[in-house]
Amino acid sequence: MNDxxxxxGPEACAERREDxxxxxxxxxxxxxxxxxxxxxxxxxxxxxxxxxxRRVLKLVHEESLPGDAVDQxxxxxxxxxxMAVESRVSLVPAQAALSRRGRIVWFVAILVVVLGIGAGIxxxxxTPPDGPVGPEGPIGPKPVATYYAPSSAQGKPVAAGDSxxxxxxxxxxxxxxxxxxxxxxxxxxRITGAKDMELLAGEAAVNVPASRSGFxxxxxxxxxxxxxxxxxxxxxxLNQDSRWVVVAExxxxxxxxxxxxxxxxxxxxxxxxxxxxVAPTGTVSLPDTFAWVMEGRAKNxxxxxxxxxxxxxxxxxxxxxxxxxxxxxxxxxxxxxxGVNYQLQTLxxxxxxxxxxxxxxxxxxxxxxxxxxxxxxxxxxxxxxEPGDRYELELDASALPPATTSAVLHxxxxxxxxxxxxxxxxSEPLKLSEPAPxxxxxxxxxxxxxx
Amino acid sequence: MRLGPGGxxxxxDAKERALMARIAEGDGRAFEALYEIYAKPVTNFLYxxxxxxxxxxxxxxxxxxxxxKHAPTWRGQCKVSTFIFxxxxxxxxxxxxxxxxxxxxYGDGHRDEExxxxxxxxxxxxxxxxxxxxxxEELRSLVRDAVETLPExxxxxxxxxxxxxxxxxEIAEVLQVPxxxxxxxxxxxxxxxxxxxxxxxxx
Numbered sequence: 001m002n003d004x005x006x007x008x009g010p011e012a013c014a015e016r017r018e019d020x021x022x023x024x025x026x027x028x029x030x031x032x033x034x035x036x037x038x039x040x041x042x043x044x045x046x047x048x049x050x051x052x053x054r055r056v057l058k059l060v061h062e063e064s065l066p067g068d069a070v071d072q073x074x075x076x077x078x079x080x081x082x083m084a085v086e087s088r089v090s091l092v093p094a095q096a097a098l099s100r101r102g103r104i105v106w107f108v109a110i111l112v113v114v115l116g117i118g119a120g121i122x123x124x125x126x127t128p129p130d131g132p133v134g135p136e137g138p139i140g141p142k143p144v145a146t147y148y149a150p151s152s153a154q155g156k157p158v159a160a161g162d163s164x165x166x167x168x169x170x171x172x173x174x175x176x177x178x179x180x181x182x183x184x185x186x187x188x189x190r191i192t193g194a195k196d197m198e199l200l201a202g203e204a205a206v207n208v209p210a211s212r213s214g215f216x217x218x219x220x221x222x223x224x225x226x227x228x229x230x231x232x233x234x235x236x237x238l239n240q241d242s243r244w245v246v247v248a249e250x251x252x253x254x255x256x257x258x259x260x261x262x263x264x265x266x267x268x269x270x271x272x273x274x275x276x277x278v279a280p281t282g283t284v285s286l287p288d289t290f291a292w293v294m295e296g297r298a299k300n301x302x303x304x305x306x307x308x309x310x311x312x313x314x315x316x317x318x319x320x321x322x323x324x325x326x327x328x329x330x331x332x333x334x335x336x337x338x339g340v341n342y343q344l345q346t347l348x349x350x351x352x353x354x355x356x357x358x359x360x361x362x363x364x365x366x367x368x369x370x371x372x373x374x375x376x377x378x379x380x381x382x383x384x385x386e387p388g389d390r391y392e393l394e395l396d397a398s399a400l401p402p403a404t405t406s407a408v409l410h411x412x413x414x415x416x417x418x419x420x421x422x423x424x425x426x427s428e429p430l431k432l433s434e435p436a437p438x439x440x441x442x443x444x445x446x447x448x449x450x451x
Numbered sequence: 452m453r454l455g456p457g458g459x460x461x462x463x464d465a466k467e468r469a470l471m472a473r474i475a476e477g478d479g480r481a482f483e484a485l486y487e488i489y490a491k492p493v494t495n496f497l498y499x500x501x502x503x504x505x506x507x508x509x510x511x512x513x514x515x516x517x518x519x520k521h522a523p524t525w526r527g528q529c530k531v532s533t534f535i536f537x538x539x540x541x542x543x544x545x546x547x548x549x550x551x552x553x554x555x556x557y558g559d560g561h562r563d564e565e566x567x568x569x570x571x572x573x574x575x576x577x578x579x580x581x582x583x584x585x586x587x588e589e590l591r592s593l594v595r596d597a598v599e600t601l602p603e604x605x606x607x608x609x610x611x612x613x614x615x616x617x618x619x620x621e622i623a624e625v626l627q628v629p630x631x632x633x634x635x636x637x638x639x640x641x642x643x644x645x646x647x648x649x650x651x652x653x654x
Binding site for chain 2: 017018021022024025026027049052053055056057059060061070071072075076078079080082083148174176
């Protein structure tokens with residue numbers, strides 16, 4: 001440290017500098033403070049250093065901060081609205097107010113991709129079927145009960161070993177380890193720990209947030225483990241005629257009775273038979289699978305995807321969009337443009353090397369019905385989609401693997417890290433670009449080109 | 452909210468624990484009461500992490516949403532103020548990183564991120580000029596720059612100690628670091644601030 005250019009540095013005792021700073025900050029332990037006070041009596045330079053510290057820290061304390069400028073009432077109103085729809089508990093007045101506004105609330109939203117060929121802009125649309133409106137109106141299915149498991153000091157705890165049965169609706173289980181499970185009506189599960197559960201019958205949708213890995217869900221003799229991923233959401237089924245796990249987001253590891261281990265990624269599923277054997281079953285329809293979780297939340301949502309422009313025969317920009325095709329405002333709750341989750345399946349020419357990609361958004365915007373574009377903030381909040389508005393997420397398609405010829409958007413959600421529930425759809429796979437013209441003379445043996 | 456010596460807030464832990472217990476049971480009024488106490492301190496804390504007032508306001512909402520959601524599983528092992536600043540710290544860091552990535556990618560109209568120029572210019576005669584005076588504004592700007600250019604771990608400690616009035620032990624709990632680390636960060640920050648600002652605040 002060089003204090004040669006300061007008025008107090010060179011004279012103050014070097015070994016006391018740290019204590020003097022802490023003393024000025026007001027938190028040096030009493031005994032040490034008393035010792036230092038005695039020291040100040042004999043060392044005026046140290047006292048001057050103390051006074052300099054005090055003057056500066058006083059300025060820091062007085063620095064104008066924006067706390068007073070924030071519209072706290074407005075933030076509180078928004079909080080109340082979200083508290084009502086996020087349903088940890090019901091706040092009747094807030095919920096009533098929400099209903100009066102006639103808004104549809106979304107935890108998540110989905111997109112379906114249609115990708116164009118060549119330089120033109122191809123547009124296709126997908127409108128999810130109208131799901132039945134949940135018992136509480138357009139918000140969607142709300143749990144009939146919520147349990148906190150296990151050994152929560154507050155709330156409604158259930159102990160390890162307790163069984164929970166969902167009767168009359170979905171039951172929500174919040175694990176102190178950070179995960180959350182929803183039991184479908186008629187299902188049953190046993191709590192085995194803060195990060196463990198056993199599905200006894202029926203279906204459970206499990207959401208394990210990022211950094212909360214280690215969760216295990218047992219089903220019969222198979223186990224589903226969540227490794228360290230940026231959030232995993234999966235659905236586990238243990239019905240007599242269907243035993244499987246389907247992953248909506250992230251990845252899980254499925255372990256069979258005889259030691260088989262299968263890694264399962266978004267959009268894929270694994271069969272679990274009664275004997276405890278496990279086997280991959282390929283991709284599945286996420287919308288169908290998760291329909292009961294997201295029931296009633298797809299109304300009036302009009303989804304589309306555009307491919308914008310092309311260079312050298314390849315589409316270079318994708319625009320995923322949600323359009324409000326209804327007559328009411330759609331509110332996308334817990335909206336994080338940069339935390340958006342989506343799974344884009346890419347297919348190579350031989351259609352055998354399918355894989356999931358995540359492309360960073362290059363632009364996020366809201367396009368109003370009148371054509372104007374509203375700046376979209378880079379951080380949390382809510383997104384009101386008036387009828388005719390659409391929310392767009394522009395993706396750089398040039399980052400796709402070169403051999404990619406088709407793409408499908410499987411899943412996209414808006415939600416806080418680890419929070420919310422994904423709404424999953426799957427588009428029809430469409431060609432991304434025409435195969436490059438064959439310039440070479442085909443081999444005489446006619447062998448197919450591979451990648 | 453009560454204010455203690457130097458205008459620092461004084462948090463009443465017993466009262467706030469009672470509020471948390473009610474919030475855990477879904478009491479919206481208790482939530483409002485807790486919000487009333489902490490909205491401003493949390494906003495200021497978040498601002499010190501990201502230096503973006505709009506972002507701080509956004510984060511404020513998310514922090515309280517988390518408090519609402521996590522209240523039933525909060526075990527009361529620390530003071531309520533510690534718990535709330537822990538949530539704010541975790542969320543603020545996450546939000547700041549996202550905002551930084553966004554700015555790096557797209558740029559925006561935020562203030563320059565140049566190094567502080569606290570050493571520039573001549574001393575400002577007053578320690579705090581009257582509101583609205585050029586000298587006062589200049590000094591405030593210098594202070595803001597000096598604090599902003601501190602390493603983040605030091606800046607957070609300075610804020611929790613000097614603005615929020617938390618003890619070193621409480622700060623250590625919020626940041627989940629040893630108290631010795633808090634002290635060394637505080638001492639380093641105080642020294643850096645003094646070197647940057649003392650010429651402007653000589654008596």
